[in-house]
Amino acid sequence: MAMRMLPVILFSLLATPALAQFDTSNAPTLPFTPSGYGEPNAVVCRAPQPLPQGGMGPKLCMRNSIWLKLTDTASDLSADGRSVFARETVANPSGKGHPEAVTCRRPSNTSASRTQVGPTVCLTNQYWAQLAAEEKRVNNYGVIVSTKVNGPGGRGDGIPVLPTELH
Numbered sequence: 001m002a003m004r005m006l007p008v009i010l011f012s013l014l015a016t017p018a019l020a021q022f023d024t025s026n027a028p029t030l031p032f033t034p035s036g037y038g039e040p041n042a043v044v045c046r047a048p049q050p051l052p053q054g055g056m057g058p059k060l061c062m063r064n065s066i067w068l069k070l071t072d073t074a075s076d077l078s079a080d081g082r083s084v085f086a087r088e089t090v091a092n093p094s095g096k097g098h099p100e101a102v103t104c105r106r107p108s109n110t111s112a113s114r115t116q117v118g119p120t121v122c123l124t125n126q127y128w129a130q131l132a133a134e135e136k137r138v139n140n141y142g143v144i145v146s147t148k149v150n151g152p153g154g155r156g157d158g159i160p161v162l163p164t165e166l167h
Contacts, residue, residue: 024061032101033076035124036068049079057081074104074120089120095129103128108140118142 029045038044045061057079070076076087089106097103103125107117119142123131131137135148 027061029059030100032098033070034064034067035100035102036064036066036071037124038064040065040068046077051079071102071122074122087122093123093125093128095125095127095132097125099124099126099129101125105138110140 024043024045027043027045029047031047033046034044036044040063042064043061044064044067045059048056048059051057058081060077060081070084074087074089075084077084087102087104089104091106093103093105095103101124102122104120104122107120110116110118118140121138121142123138131144134146136144136146139145
C-alpha cells in the first residue's frame, strides 16, 4: 500500500509551487490565475496577490498542465499558494474583463424538480465573448449549443424551427 501511494505523494510534491523546479526567467506573468490553456509544459506565473492579513503573497509559477487542472475543477490557489479553494461563479458569464482571465458559470438545474444540477463551466472571458458573438451558449449540461434560428428568417445553421400548418 505504501508503495502505491509514493507516486501520488511525489506528484503532489512536484506540483507544489514552492518545490517545483523550472526556469521562470522567460515565463509570462499574469495579474490573475492563468487558465492553463496552451502548451501543457509551458511555465506561466501568477503575479503576487494581496494576503488577507496584509502584504503580498509570492509569485506562483507552474506548468500550464497544472493551471488547467485548477480551471477544469473550478478551483483557484490562495494568495499564499498553500491552499486550493473553489472559484467564484456567476449566473451568466458575458466575456467582459481581461480576455485571458477565467470566469466560471455556476451550475444550472437540469431537471424541473431542481434535484439535479449540471457542471460548473469555467472558460476564459475571450471564449465566453466568442460564444456570444457566434450566438452560442453552454447549456445546463455543459454542452455548447447554437442559439441561432434555423428556418424561415434564420441562417440555416442553428436550432430547427418547424413551420406549423393550420388546417
